[in-house]
Amino acid sequence: MPKKSPPGLEKRHIHCSICALLGDREYATQTYGWEDEATFLPPVSNNLELVYDLAPGSSRASQLRKCPECNTFYLYTSDYEYLVNGTEDEETLARLTDDEAAEYMERDNGLGHT
């Protein structure tokens, strides 16, 4: 059985010059001392616009971002771990549906933002 998804919602990124270069989930990690193994998010991810900072002031980022071309939402998160001789940084960028993006915004509205 083919999976059902709302028409025109999930697939619009396929025809977008920015989103077409991004996977549903991108992952990058940079570890101190292992620079040769470092991976980075696709450069085109810099074209996404910050819509909502879900963790303002936090060193671990959690941000709702949006493609300026097709309005697809993404969740950008970063994390790091302290190691004995340095740090390990992680970044993820995950494509969201409009419903998921709305949920993140609603959830955050209940946490004291005005």
Ligand SMILES: [Zn+2]
């Ligand atoms: Zn796009």
